Amino acid sequence: MSSRASGGALAACLITAAIVGFAGGGYFGSQSGGGDTPSASETAAPDDTTPVGETPDGGETPAETETPAGDGTITLSADPTQVAPNGDINFAVTLNPPEEGVELLIQRSVDGSEWEPFPNVSAIETDANGTGTSRVNSQREGVNSFRVVRADDESVVSNEVQVTIG
Structure with missing residues (x-):
């Protein structure tokens, strides 16, 4: 053995x-030590000596590193993400917080080119739930990146989605 x-x-x-x-x-x-009330060590405020606007580890504050939910963000999704030339691409958008009647313009960038308005497509208008849809098709082969921008404020931009056409 x-x-x-x-x-x-x-x-x-x-x-x-x-x-x-x-x-x-x-x-x-x-186990709480025999009682239902918290001990002094459980209720005491932490000793926070970090100056206002700084984090203990010296990094950026969370507001500087990520976008909080509900601040007017636009989320874009595409289905499918790979099509033949002239195939239908379905887009769905969501505004957070929801806002009705917002016009969103579709923009495209092919193989890393500059953003341009997608031709011959009307704006996507959001409903009471802050959502909207559109369907497009393209013959421009390659990796097509899409995004939407608010018609009334083009500095408000959605995430990018990529669709391979070819």
């Missing part, structure tokens, strides 16, 4: 230890 433990036995021991550890930690972590 070998004095060396098999890999399976070692894995079984590690799994058992993890289960026991998590179960014990969950049990002891749920």
